[in-house]
Amino acid sequence: MKKITLLTALVLLSVLLFAADSNSRFLIKNATIIPVVGEKVENGDLLVEQGKIKAIGKGLQTPEGVQVLDASGMFIYPGFIDAFSRFGLVEIGAIASTVDIRELGKENPELRVAWALNPHSVHFATSRINGTTSALVAPEGGTFPGLSALVKMDGWTFPEMQVKEVATSLINFPITPRPPREGLSAQQETKEDVTSKLVEKIKEYLAEARHYLKLKKLASENANLTPPPHNPKFEALSPVLDGTLPVIVSVEKAKDIELALKFVQEEKLKAIFRRCAQGFRVAAKIKQAGIPVIIDSLYQGPSEPEDGYDAPYKNVAELAKAGVMICFSSGDDPALGKDLTYHAARAVAFGLDHEEAIKALTINPAKIFGVDGRLGSLEVGKDADFFITTGDPLDLRSEVKHLFISGKHIDIANWWDTLYNKWKARPQK
């Protein structure tokens, strides 16, 4: 415990020592700028003011009092957005007191990540090193795990980090279980009708919520009617049911995806699918429904052996080729948040267009979460969230040299560097 406190102190101290004033003005010069939206600028400059991108171009004038950073030979990309993570909710998986991710019960649509997120988790700093500047943070478990938040990867407090306090609702769609990875024996597949029955249960729950909201509305219009007792769960579902709040539906098998498509259409939900391990089999249908897909961590095997050993990797390319809007995520392990770019690289190795991969880390998630007015590309007026790197950001041999979040020059050093610098200096024994 002592060590944790010490660690937190260290992290805070480093923030104190290195954080620049967010009102600082920066001019980054002579970089190759990849704005994602718009053409690449060779030997370009980027001006940051008041946390926003003030100007992009060649040979920008240097305003007085501005800090100049020479980025010759380096590349500027918009900050990456991790579209599904557990940052700030899980510190050390096995230690319950550091885990705030899963509530009891199946139906918890009212729970907000905003109420629990720890801005000082070490995983924010270690997960920024490959250019991630924002992340969706979601709870897990049950059918309705709660409400995700979209946050910047830096801030003294949650309100300082938040891009959207409530970004999406969440539904875990029933999954026809995959055969166990260790061998193929044991465990019979759940029959399809079992899945359908579970979907019926979700529909019944939503119908109850609709009924509650209807009674409440009627009572508000008629003084003679008593409103139903306050139900926070159904209240939380209100924006989901009227289609104003998107809902992430985690779904895996092709047949389940088809059921989910029918489900969100019938319920008129503004859906975002997540996982879609067998999405390549029904990509055209997902595209037709106009539903975007959050790709899970690619550190996993095929859903079923028949999908092919390379299914998780090629699935990404197949979805993109069908025209589905995709985005990447680091998934369930916040300690491996930096691997976001490695997932993207695996998808590229197995057929995804490199440019598409970059979009899937930037402008696509920004659009999916409705924040493309602020994030996802380098454009004048947008948040100054970007990084300066030595090469292709998907190449794990490239190194991010500078990172900016909301115009603040972020110290890249983190817990790992603290340990490394200490122990590499241990005198020879």
Added chain:
Amino acid sequence: MKQKKLAALLIVVFALASVSLCQTKERSLLLKNGNIITISGENIQGGNILIQGKKIAKVGKNLETAAGTDVIDLKGKWVMPGIIDSHSHIAIEGGVNEMGDLITPEVDVKDVINPEDINIFYALTGGVTSIHTMHGSGNPIGGRGIVLKLRWGASAEEMIFEGAPLTIKWALGENPKQTNFSGPGRARYPKTRMGVEASIRKEFEQAKDYRREWDEYNQKVKESKGKKALPLPPKKDYRLEVVADILKGKYWIRCHGYQSEEMLSIMRLCKEYGVKLVCFEHGLEGYRIADELVKFNVADSTFADFWAYKWEAYQTMPQAPALMAKRGVLVALNSDDAERMRHLFIDAAKTVRFGGLSELDALKIITINPAIIMGIDKQVGTIEAGKDADLAVFNRHPLDPYTVCEMTLVDGKVYFDRAKYIEDWKKAEEERKKKEEEAQKPKEKKNGGEV
């Protein structure tokens, strides 16, 4: 059940059947025009590897080949020694932990090898050719492990790596003291690191007594030659037999442990008893005691950057493997996981980025280093004449972020060929679709309209 298994493996089996049909004994195979990463020496651009039977016969440029030699043109692709995973739990039937007791060296993974585990094939698709598959980490002295060659399709017995030293798993820290386990029936000694070490010491002393009893008995038998009344033999104890063999140095100890202090402590214990401690498993804090590890001649088989899943895995960093390797520790990156096993080459690349290993050292960490730790470095781990023809072919440099493993050979035989696999998969997928469509078609009514 068996039929189900077969059906699920259909694609793979198809691919293998067609490959294995062309294989004959002692044939010659030339892999030509590849960028060869030998590990043992310089890379050879546009080089050739001549394979005779199961062995590499020659490596170099412009090799002369006899008539009738099969040729695979690598067209400038990269070829490296087959990747070796020194810590795995695949291909084991049932559980990997004998949790019913504290000390269980009498159990042997060799008895429960499952040669049909599809993870063997998945490992091949990631360029892995040999693995050390081992007992879990629930016991201070656990079960015996086994080194396998991934001869997918062969029997359990045929997969065993000939001549590999016998191993035994030990475990320290949170797992044997069951810190993170809960539920009924979970209260078991030990609950502290002290208790873990005490259990090992106690067992050693018992084994010494046991050995002495038998030695004394054997002596008496010798002395009583010719006499009618023979002494009564002591009770046979298979557990203590193995522990006594550990003390004799019969087994290579592979000790699971995370924290530097428990590692140091167990090194002292091993010195005291003269036990052959070969390698720490995980050893996430090994970077703190790199010089001590070197001095004691013990290796560290670790993760590239897997961390923070429990307290003892928190005080570490992705720079750890490189830091240790640079200070002279024999380091290997292992998978411990069927999924990670498929991308050990990505893990190797991480040691270049974090801590700055050279590309050669990064590749050693998944080839020759684990081979040394497993005692199979005379046979595998580099591309040299006389060694086994276990090879992995990549379309780009194996540390390139966009690299894909395209072919894997074990004993000179192609066990994975991506091009062929894709072809077969497409056929199987067509079949699957056809069946599905047929199943969905409404059945035709034979008698025309119904009333």
